[in-house]
Amino acid sequence: MARIIVITSGKGGVGKTTTAAAMAMGLAQRGHRTVVIDFDVGLRNLDLIMGCERRVVYDFVNVINGEANLNQALIRDKRCDSLYVLPASQTRDKEALTQEGVGKVLEDLGKGYDYIVCDSPAGIEHGATMAMYFADDAVVVTNPEVSSVRDSDRMLGILASKSRRAEQNDEPIKEHLLLTRYSPERVERGEMLSVNDVQEILSLNLLGVIPESQAVLNASNAGIPVVLDNESNAGMAYNDMVSRYLGEDLPMRFLDAERKGIFSRIFGG
Amino acid sequence: MGLLDVFRSNRNKGSASVAKERLQILVAHDRAFRNRPSYLPKLQQEILEVIRKYVEVDLDAVSVNYEQDEDQEFLELNIVLPDAAGRT
Numbered sequence: 269m270a271r272i273i274v275i276t277s278g279k280g281g282v283g284k285t286t287t288a289a290a291m292a293m294g295l296a297q298r299g300h301r302t303v304v305i306d307f308d309v310g311l312r313n314l315d316l317i318m319g320c321e322r323r324v325v326y327d328f329v330n331v332i333n334g335e336a337n338l339n340q341a342l343i344r345d346k347r348c349d350s351l352y353v354l355p356a357s358q359t360r361d362k363e364a365l366t367q368e369g370v371g372k373v374l375e376d377l378g379k380g381y382d383y384i385v386c387d388s389p390a391g392i393e394h395g396a397t398m399a400m401y402f403a404d405d406a407v408v409v410t411n412p413e414v415s416s417v418r419d420s421d422r423m424l425g426i427l428a429s430k431s432r433r434a435e436q437n438d439e440p441i442k443e444h445l446l447l448t449r450y451s452p453e454r455v456e457r458g459e460m461l462s463v464n465d466v467q468e469i470l471s472l473n474l475l476g477v478i479p480e481s482q483a484v485l486n487a488s489n490a491g492i493p494v495v496l497d498n499e500s501n502a503g504m505a506y507n508d509m510v511s512r513y514l515g516e517d518l519p520m521r522f523l524d525a526e527r528k529g530i531f532s533r534i535f536g537g
Numbered sequence: 538m539g540l541l542d543v544f545r546s547n548r549n550k551g552s553a554s555v556a557k558e559r560l561q562i563l564v565a566h567d568r569a570f571r572n573r574p575s576y577l578p579k580l581q582q583e584i585l586e587v588i589r590k591y592v593e594v595d596l597d598a599v600s601v602n603y604e605q606d607e608d609q610e611f612l613e614l615n616i617v618l619p620d621a622a623g624r625t
Contacts, residue, residue: 414556414559418560418564421567425567458551459552459553461553461557469561
């Protein structure tokens with residue numbers, strides 16, 4: 269059976285899709301057969317971030333409705349053989365994702381894949397609850413900012429109560445924290461919540477800290493998951509995240525502001 | 538830390554500490570609320586109905602509080618009765 273990972277946050281715009289793409293690509297690059305599913309019916313974007321938007325023929329809802337089979341809908345990534353994308357549909361109504369239908373698709377995928385990464389839509393409505401219902405692991409993507417931290421905490425409550433594991437009294441979903449858009453300079457100036465602050469409030473297993481980086485926008489502009497950009501801090505931080513998820517014990521990087529020259533040191537930057 | 542930062546840090550503590558404080562309070566409150574049993578609102582409603590059979594009280598006269606620590610749960614009921622003049 270595949271391990272199901274949901275990428276969630278509650279709040280929108282914090283980097284869920286970027287993270288889902290990075291996680292899926294990272295796992296696939298390490299040789300694991302991986303499929304990444306876009307649960308954001310109506311507002312699909314994962315295909316764009318993955319750079320396969322022009323190859324979408326059938327989608328997740330088509331498969332649930334029996335209008336296409338899985339092999340017709342799955343798009344194989346051109347950069348990595350063991351990675352497949354299941355896009356969301358653009359137009360249909362959100363209720364199209366039935367619990368039964370989603371469960372069936374995940375079960376079928378589970379036979380052929382090692383990891384299933386679910387890119388959740390923002391909010392706590394139907395699509396988001398469907399994305400997390402069957403999960404084994406949850407990566408809660410959080411920005412160091414008040415509304416994002418609060419929404420993440422609300423998400424934790426929902427993960428603990430409205431999942432298959434909770435309903436069947438199984439071992440609860442493993443929850444991980446991923447802090448994104450982190451700016452060490454602003455943290456040093458006392459303008460931004462630090463990793464420790466967020467950890468103190470949410471007390472979750474910290475999977476990674478992704479620094480605020482121009483590379484993320486560049487990567488989505490080009491349709492290349494940022495995890496492939498190993499020159500950038502964000503790319504390296506995402507790679508660390510994947511390795512940590514797989515059990516490697518790596519120190520957190522990019523938590524300190526870059527040291528400046530003697531001039532700006534004296535006068536403050 | 539730069540030389541000028543010494544003066545700067547005294548002047549301005551930064552907004553992050555305010556954010557952290559607010560969040561800690563908010564999250565604690567959210568969590569307490571989340572762990573409440575789901576029957577509480579209905580319980581409150583029914584108790585209010587019973588009391589209103591006998592005493593004319595305001596709709597918000599009954600408050601139900603639920604607290605939980607490691608090995609105990611507290612259900613606290615607080616009913617505010619009107620002063621003597623209001624009683625029938």
